[in-house]
Amino acid sequence: GESVGLHLPTLSVQEGDNSIINCAYSNSASDYFIWYKQESGKGPQFIIDIRSNMDKRQGQRVTVLLNKTVKHLSLQIAATQPGDSAVYFCAERRIIADSGGSNYKLTFGKGTLLTVNP
């Protein structure tokens, strides 16, 4: 069946280090992925997205890598800061079956808790 999951449920890094959060997906037809950050007690916040016709996309201090061969994507955070401490979710796009291909829903992974130590 389709699934989106994360290899590591928790990740602890030192302030200033780079962080890498991984995500595996099983639906080879997935063509769009999003990373979200969720701080404690808050709603998820969009970080960065990537389409399947790309293998890398960069934002401010964040980079998403997509490896379609092994159905894996990762989120890299450069110079991790205490404010980066949160749960990070990957999500894949699925087309809503009865929408004629015009509407989408997202399937989320379980999340990785990133803790940044000062």
Place this chain on the structure above:
Amino acid sequence: SQTIHQWPATLVQPVGSPLSLECTVEGTSNPNLYWYRQAAGRGLQLLFYSVGIGQISSEVPQNLSASRPQDRQFILSSKKLLLSDSGFYLCAWSSTRPAPQETQYFGPGTRLLVL
């Protein structure tokens, strides 16, 4: 700019009582709307989505229902709450202008505790 609101922020309800959670979106029209539930330390489970007024699709059988009485208003309800309804409820929206977009933007959430 677009904003999404949810209320209440926190709610404690007895088992068997009714529930009504509200979500409103500002700054856009005809958005797709979603209700998710997040159990403690878990991922997001899609409960309902709506592509228009009065159009509700349910993802999983449950004790909850949803309604969309207005274009930018999405309501999550229950007639009788169960203990298992406790959790963090998130509303999200995605744009359909000029075409349906994949990215969903989340509200601040409502924490529900059923005792």
